[in-house]
Amino acid sequence: MAFEIIESCVNCYACEPLCPNQAIYAASPHFMIAEEKCTECIGDHIDAQCVSICPIEGAILDEMGVALNAPGSLTGIPPELLAKIDQQGTAAVL
Amino acid sequence: MxxxxxxxxxxxxxxxxxxxxxxxxxxxxxxxxxxxxxxxxxxxxxxxxxxxxxxxxxxxxxxxxxxxxxxxxxxxxxxxxxxxxxxxxxxxxxxxxxxxxxxxxxxxxxxxxxxxxxxxxxxxxxxxxxxxxxxxxxxxxxxxxxxxxxxxxxxxxxxxxxxxxxxxxxxxxxxxxxxxxxxxxxxxxxxxxxxxxxxxxxxxxxxxxxxxxxxxxxxxxxxxxxxxxxxxxxxxxxxxxxxxxxxxxxxxxxxxxxxxxxxxxxxxxxxxxxxxxxxxxxxxxxxxxxxxxxxxxxxxxxxxxxxxxxxxxxxxxxxxxxAMEIDYEAAMVKRAEVHAQIERELAIKEQAKTAKAELIAIQGLKSDKSATRPVLMAVATKGGGVINEHFGHASEFLIYEASPEGVRFIGHRKTTPYCEGGDTCGDGESALDQTLRILKGCEVVLCSKVGYEPWQPLEAAGIAPNGEHAMEPIEEAVAAVYEEMRSAGKLVEATETAQKAA
The missing domain is CATH 3.20.20.70 (Aldolase class I)
Structure with missing residues (x-):
């Protein structure tokens, strides 16, 4: 039972001080979660803290590899539009 | 006036x-x-x-x-x-x-x-x-x-x-x-x-x-x-x-x-x-x-x-x-000197302005102010409160409004410098278009120098290029140009607009 931070992390430090288990640490090229320390905040908080402050959609995954902040859930930008922009660039889409 | x-x-x-x-x-x-x-x-x-x-x-x-x-x-x-x-x-x-x-x-x-x-x-x-x-x-x-x-x-x-x-x-x-x-x-x-x-x-x-x-x-x-x-x-x-x-x-x-x-x-x-x-x-x-x-x-x-x-x-x-070695004690002495110098300059400007304002008040020159409309002017400056930037080197213009009430700062507008210097200007044409667009509404652009090339397009866009006030304090130059326009009879046609605005 542990979350994972992936390469889309922007190294903003927001999650690091919130972790009740000090499981999150600065690393290169991005922050990491120490698997053996992560409890997904169960017993400490209603919501997982790193997931609740992370500004980047898809940067934190659950143990099944599913994004905990789904595309569009934080910025409000429709996921279809985001996917199109990622594929074709802004100029082609807008 | x-x-x-x-x-x-x-x-x-x-x-x-x-x-x-x-x-x-x-x-x-x-x-x-x-x-x-x-x-x-x-x-x-x-x-x-x-x-x-x-x-x-x-x-x-x-x-x-x-x-x-x-x-x-x-x-x-x-x-x-x-x-x-x-x-x-x-x-x-x-x-x-x-x-x-x-x-x-x-x-x-x-x-x-x-x-x-x-x-x-x-x-x-x-x-x-x-x-x-x-x-x-x-x-x-x-x-x-x-x-x-x-x-x-x-x-x-x-x-x-x-x-x-x-x-x-x-x-x-x-x-x-x-x-x-x-x-x-x-x-x-x-x-x-x-x-x-x-x-x-x-x-x-x-x-x-x-x-x-x-x-x-x-x-x-x-x-x-x-x-x-x-x-x-x-x-x-x-x-x-x-x-x-x-x-x-x-x-x-x-x-x-x-x-x-x-x-x-x-x-x-x-x-x-x-x-x-x-x-x-x-x-x-x-x-x-x-x-x-x-x-x-x-x-x-x-x-x-x-x-x-x-x-x-x-x-x-x-x-x-x-790689830098900083002696901050020495730097602080230098900094204090520079700040004192700027303060002296500001104090002198302040005195000059007060004296001028008093003179104007005494002469009652504000009396015929209702006759002229306000004019927007763009200024190219590198700082120091004076007109000291070439038109083609400016990455932004300060916008001032001159009116019978005086000169006031309105804001700034950014652009791509029309010409980075040297003989060839690359895609200077499109940068000039951008500058013309952001200067919309301005009737004069004051700078230390304007090249031959942008002169005509500026005039065609209704913006008079003006390099005659190089190194002069911005507000005084804007006021002087406004006065020139007034004397030349360029400010009377839209009196109605000015009155509405007032």
Missing amino acids: ELPVLNASQDSAPQGGCASHSCGSTDDQMDHLPESIRQKIYNHPCYSEQAHHYFARMHVAVAPACNIQCNYCNRKYDCANESRPGVVSEVMSPEQAVKKVMAVAATIPQMTVLGIAGPGDPLANPERTFQTFRELSEKAPDIKLCVSTNGLTLPDCVDELAKHNIDHVTITINCVDPDVGAKIYPWIFWKNQRLRGREAAEILIAQQQKGLEMLTARGILVKVNSVMIPGVNDEHLAEVSRVVKAKGAFLHNVMPLIAEAEHGTYYGVMGQRGPTHEELQKLQDACAGDMNMMRHCRQCRADAVGLLGEDRGQEFTMDKIE
């Missing part, structure tokens, strides 16, 4: 529209402030329009974390080529930041102010932010410290801010109505939860207002920044201006929304437009009836270095700073 450079006699200011006490040029922007505040801001380039020609500022990017999301911000910041809030090239540790500040202070003695502005929210990174302030107040006591924040955790930080002798705080307040806020802020992080919608906006607004009250109660100066978002909060910002003034904010800075699709922000991608220059000016004028307005903001990066409008950040990258 000699025109007053300043709106010296406030009692004769027109009613409605733009009251002279709050949006005239330079000094009268500050004239109505208590002496204690003027003393605090006379050398702060972000707070005093006059100071921004002479004194420089810098930001250090020690605060990457944020506790809210704004629809005009993309948290995947990091671009060396863009200049706008929230963008930086490298986030640094407090130790690195202190080193950088001292290196810059020693190299650019006019640098008087260090701000922490992001790229996240400084008060969402309290340890990093306050460690930087703590060390700087010990090692470099001659630098003013200031901070900007979204306000969410401000009430908890007021004691700590007061401790570090930070006497300037900027709060970004885009609304006082949670329904408006829900359209600007998709979420906040509050008491261990991500909250959304109206509920989130309500908490953010309450915290901002509480923080503002707590700061002003302690005598800490508060400037309020607002982003003008057409169709979202544009009509609401006059109300914001009234509320924050009532609570003691001393300056309101209404900035235009920056939203380009390629920035990847919600507003950018969704096609939300920013305001036009005219819309921005109209709103600033509307707020000015209630509030002291700031018009010279350049919306700089969270790691900007130098005079407003310039960024010398590339001279102070971490590897370059590591």
